[in-house]
Amino acid sequence: MTDPNGKNAVKTLGIRLPGELHAQFALVAQLDGLNLGDAVLRAVELYVQSKRSESDFAARAAAALSEIEREAANRRAAIEGLFGDESPTAKGAGTRGRKTDPQS
Template identity: 65%
Template sequence: MTEPRTNSGVKTLGIKVPDALHAQFTLVAQLDGISLGDAALRAVELYVQTKRSEPDFAARAQAALEEIEREAAARRGAIQGLFGEAASAAEPAAADTTERRGRRRGEQS
């Protein structure tokens, strides 16, 4: 079932629908007493639920996750290559500066 919608964490989706399908969609939503937006949301939820139950879906999702991890590792390596050891050495220095600033303001660490 759908959860109440709020403005935070919501994306707007615009789609083109053939006239005949739009007329049917509108009629079905009216018969169910819901808005087109709510009907579309239900359709998307049903689509996701249906795809999740496909036998190869988990394997395809795992492959996509592994590709994301490979791309992230490549990007991380590229950034580290740009800054080399300087980036690693700068991180502890930044923490030390923050601690010193806090002490100067009378805060205890």
């Protein structure tokens, strides 16, 4: 785990399985000489691989990316609207968020 924000970061996933499925999964993993963590990793890799090969997957991924970009543009516009023509950094980091009393 060299880069917590990068490709090599590790995430923890907790899942609930019905008892019978868990027993079967544990048996299959044992027969393959795997611990449950490694078996889950293989199962997830196979799932992702199978999804990538679906005929409409690329189109659905492109639609999701377009939605992300649309939402990001809306948020950017909202932030820019807060500051008018000035960028957030042009206002001065030391004075933002503080109100000054003109009589003091």
